[in-house]
Amino acid sequence: MRTEHTSRLTVDNNQFVICDADADEDLVLPASEANSLVAHDVGVAMFVSVISGGYDGQVNVTTVAYGDEPPLMRNWEDVVEVSVRCATGLIVGELMEGGLIPLVEGGGDYRLRVSARGRDLAAARDLEDDDEVDIDRVVEDFLIEAWPSPPAPMRVLRADSRLSRPDERVELTANERMLEGAAMAACVAIGRDIDREVGARTLSGATSRVDVEASLVGKRSRYFKLFAHLHGWWGASSPGGELAVGGQFWLRRRDDRPEHAIMGSRSAASIECTWLEIRRPSHVAMTWSWLCPADGVARPTWGDLVPVFSQPTRLTFDLVEGGSGDNARTTAVRVTHEGVPREWEQDLVVYWAYKLADAERVYALNYRD
Template identity: 30%
Template sequence: MRRPVEGEVHVHYGQIYVESDPDSSGPDLAASFAGQSAGLCGAAMPGTLWLTTGLHTGSVRFTVEVHDQAPPLLDPVWEEGVEVSFRPVSAGSMLVQWAGEASWELDLEETDYRVRYCAKGMDEAHQQAARLDDERQLDRYLLQFWPAPPAPDRVLRQTSANAAYWHDYARRQPPPPTPAERAEAELLSRRAQEQAEQERRLAYERWDWGGQLPGQTLRDVGGNVRGLLSFDPALVHAIDASGPAAQRAVALLAARHACEAAGLAQLDWIATALTALAQGRPLSPLFDDSARVWQALESDPRVPDRTVGRPVPPEWPPADAGAHTPTPQPGQTPQIVGPAAAATELPSPPGQPTPLARATRTLKVTTGPPDPSLRMSQPHLAIPALLGAAEADPPKPTRSRRPSTRCTPPWPPAARTTGHFCKRSGPYVRGVRKHPTCRRPSCRRPRQEG
């Protein structure tokens, strides 16, 4: 026999507990005594014991004994005695004070135990209610464990009015739920929680999309749809519902308006592209590679030097406090527009060294809300609108683009004889060195010299 607890413990509200479920928030009074005929020690909740004391608040003498076999019959010194069956649900059983103020490890195995709870002086302690540290002890308790198969709870002895009250309380409680009923209740509770979480997510998403849930088509658009959403969500949903023909017309209108506002519409190669879009014809080969478009924009001396400030969207009411706020995700790589993207390398995967490169331009990246004082090149903002309007149906919102370094078919006739063709450096054959920028796996072949 061993005694893991022997001495004074503090009680509040005439209660102390044995707990073994690390995920439990503590026992419930009615549930602990449900279906029992014996009060004082409630064992109806799995892995938990509710122990009642006569003293309301203060320190009581408390002893816990763990036996290898059943101890002798109830000693006459004890005025009250009950027995219940108990099985820990984990290896961490503890005697726990009210609100978890203190605890004592009991080192019980995960097996069936018989528990005897004995008390003395309950009525006198109940009448005094509270005890100061320097006052005489009025009640004391003994809690015994020994291995035994489950058996009905029973009252061994009852002499006090306080114990009689708690025995009567226990007998008035309805029986506990069966394991099947408990599993069904847990399932219904889990479903209710999942439903509530789903409703919170939908409420947040509805707010995030301007008061209306998007259809699957709009969800799949991607790109810079959020940029327009923050200014006019009703327009975004109207465009989504308009159909491909109207969306195509909106894309063409936006491209033309952007080019006119940037002063690009009078340039011959831009005007030709706008005309081709309006007539439904493909653009010139120049626009097959966005890198060549940016180079043309940089090299054309007729491109006006116009800048525009960052637009600041209106303030919208905050999301409902009950709505689900997504967990912030790790920072994403900013998308760079214009010629500066040609000098910007994507970050290396974690754990790999970042290669050194010669910097030909200075790139300044800022975070946070738009700063109206920052100016941006209006011609460089118009080009993505033109390229976006040329995409296949359904047209997608304009997105920030990196200059393409991908090899795309159809390839020139030279590729049929020399191997592969990359638009940035020409035909590939097996030879001397590799192309440093092409990201197509099949394009990582040596480049022909000369």
């Protein structure tokens, strides 16, 4: 028995989703190992995220349901399997709305095999100037296969793309490793305060402003895209997902990302951002609001999140292009984070210094000027 469907989906914040056919039903999932293709909360989750290389735009998706395990297909760069239990069946769809593709009918235990190709090309294309990109050309393909199967651990069957091997991206210098370690420690300290754990600092209510600057090698227009969407995070955005004043996006916590400790350790913790000012490619400002589950909620979802502070903080990136020609182009970037707890000032100085250095590494990996 084989049922196949093919369609195009619009990805949002580097993802589309697999969920129960009944939107009110959650999925039950085992623990996951770190990988770049499939992500989900452990235990009970609203959906499984399939991670694309492109931040937005369209991808080709084929779903196939089998009666038994199919052979592993060739010509795919990344392949991950995960088990899932659903109540009514499974569908594949867009993160916020529309674009539903059937996968399997009927509740039960299933094995999912997610295969992808073209993610590296899509990720590199995100850093191109807008007028250099053929936005109508779809470069990413995904195959979602499913069959009845008892629960089993997640497996990474193939990891041939550059995105699937983050540890191999760039060899860090001793100073870069030191900065990364300090930034991760700062994230843990902030998260401990949010969780109100033993050792947490008492926040006085006084606020401060953080300013960090760096000169980065590369074109301003490409760095603008990285910072406008806060590279290195993943999440959801308001319908459409386009960069526009008033648009929102949410940075979601993942256990396998050390820097996400900055949100605290509670399930469903998030950071909500709203774009306030946009002047391409020199300036973008947004709110940054820490969210955590309300006290007493046993199985929190996004709807159970409440702000940690009464007012959101404000995050601004200003970019000035310099250099003496295309071969020596640099971009001066200034990060300003206002309204943050005074006790977190030094932690955030270290964190944003790390994010600036990390942006230069991401740029070097994805684009050759």
